[in-house]
Amino acid sequence: MKARYQYRFYPTDQQKQSLAQLFGCVRVVWNDALALSKNSKYPGYNVLAKILTLSKQTEERIWLKDVSSVPLQQSLRHLESAYKNFFDSCSGKRKGKKVGQPRFKKRMNSQSAEFTKAAFSLNNKTVYLAKIGDIKPIWSRELPANPSSVKVLKDCANRYFLSFVVEVEPVNIEAKNQSIGIDLGIKTFAFMSNGEKAESLSYKELDKRVRKLQKKLARQQKDSNRRRKTRIQIAKVHNQIADTRKDFLHKLSTKVVSENQAIILEDLNVSGMMKNRKLSRVISQQGWAEFRTLCEAKCEKFGRDYVVISRWEPTSQVCSECSFKWGKLDLKVRTIKCLNCGAEHDRDENAAKNINKVGMGNLHDSKRTQRQGKTTSVASVGEVSRIPGPVCRGVFQDCAMR
Template sequence: MKARYKYRIYPNHVQIKKFNQLFGCCRYVWNQSLAHCNQLYTNGVKRPSYVEETKQFITQAKRELLWLKEVASTPLQQSLKDLDQAYKNFFNSCKGKRKGIKVKPPRFKSRKSKQTARFVGANYKIGQDKIYLPKVGKIKIVGKRKLPSQPTSMTIVKDSANRYYASFVVEINPESLPKTDNSIGIDLGISTFATLSNGEKILAPKPLKKNLKKLAKFQRKFAKSEPGSKRRERRRLKIARLHAKIKDIRTDFLHKLSTNLVKKYDTIVLEDLKVSGMVKNRKLSKAISDLGWRQFRTLTETKCEKYGREFRVINRWEPTSQKCSYCGLRGGKKELNVREWTCLNCGQFHDRDVNAAINIRMGC
């Protein structure tokens, strides 16, 4: 299976300039090619393959635009490859060949959003505490553990808070953790992040909620500043940094929780939540995106695969909160404010979420 390893890197001023040039060229190639393909589709002509597009586009562009030659050429080719993949994902999603959320058509890239450039093949080198990139040089890398094998690609990322990362894709062999003979059902909720079938309740940090006032203040100030001014860029960066901090707190929590669960249990069962539908409810949406249910599911699933654990999802139409987990009687729908109830059949007293988690564990 594939795994991603991401490290913070610290380019110097000269290297930052070179990176910006590289990102700019990748963006240029992507945007030009996208415009070209869109034009072809409008005219009812099929878009050329990625190989043809590379041949025509980069070779020709390099002849005419000398500045494209000043950066490494692999990331430019990779941009076209990504565009090709983005089109494929979109069309497959339209035809229903691709599962999951509907994929939107590829869009033009902006200087203001996250920037990436991917290197493949043998043109980059990884040292102990440095990476070497063609036409950029040696860059300091921090906190690098040894990669389990030679990476298949390396992507340089600049996020909107102006932080730089090197992200490696590495092929790893799943390793099995020792069996624990324990399984667990998890009920995800808004006030309590996770209720486990053993009765344990886990609260999540709500970093967005905590920083909402600060964020609003930053955004007001940003809106007042003059477009294009240095002050505006400083204020944009302040917002981006706060968003990055919020995201880091959330991700860190979800990583710790999922790792912990995967270590303790052989089988982990979750309820399939239709998060996208719930996020449309505006009242709930902020609270839900602040929690990161979807990210939790992805992290848990990947870690289960990595460590040889079983991961199961039960249908969200199963009556997990209606059924008594003790005797199996279906007591009918319970309003969300009913937090505790007693089964009329067997007399068992239930905490709503714990009962649901037990039912999830049993597959209902």
């Protein structure tokens, strides 16, 4: 399997100038090819590559020869991949959220340029890039193999990174537990079926700084030096939030995947939750989708089983001990006492245990998954439980809750 290893580096003034020229050329090639594709039908990579070769011979684009040709060709390949994803999304071949058309690149956004094997080399502790020179990154860890490509990145806060693509072998680590179900939330980021929980990080102080700087930015004159400095300060605070969240998610996902053989998560309707204007900002900061992506990738690396259950499974409406179904509960209810067996449950822990059972095949609501609709607020009289166990035959009463 392939993986990315990213390292930060600090270029010299001459290298900054060369990288700025490279990013500008890559951006111009992308925008020219995209403008040509929008005016007519997308011609394909081969036609665009011939047009690029001819454009270097003109006076308007002769300065494209000052940089390596490999990143320019890779820019056209990336455009081809973007159009392929767009066409596959329109035809239904690509599953998931709809993919839009490629967009023009801007100078103020993050910049990138990709080098293949023909345009870079590794020499001990330095990396040579064609027509850029030797770069000394901060080697925080060793590369497990020779990289097939390297991408030079510059974010909005003027930080520079080298991102290598390498081939890694699966890691054989014996799992301590057979499976684990994870219920994701807001105050408690993850509640595990084994009783463990991970508290969510707080970004209140950083949010205050962002809002204060954004108010300052709105009052400053456009294209001024002070406005440019404020924009970089805002980008640094956003990077601090993203880096803190990424560090937390990496550590948690590594711990979960390395200790359990099967990781079971619930398919959440995040786009629907984002429509709640009171919770949309907090939900967007949690990083649920990123956590799922990390768990899926690390399950492949460690040889684990990755399972995602349906969002229609009523995991918070069923007792995890006796299968008694009490129906839909309000979100403010955090603890439940089952009238059938008398067991007291924490709402999130009970949901995590049910997620684990559904993922392992011990619990399944086939009637729920086959129909389109919302869960009922009250369990019906004499309803047969979906968990193997005693059948609940009494009239449903309000559960004792505290």
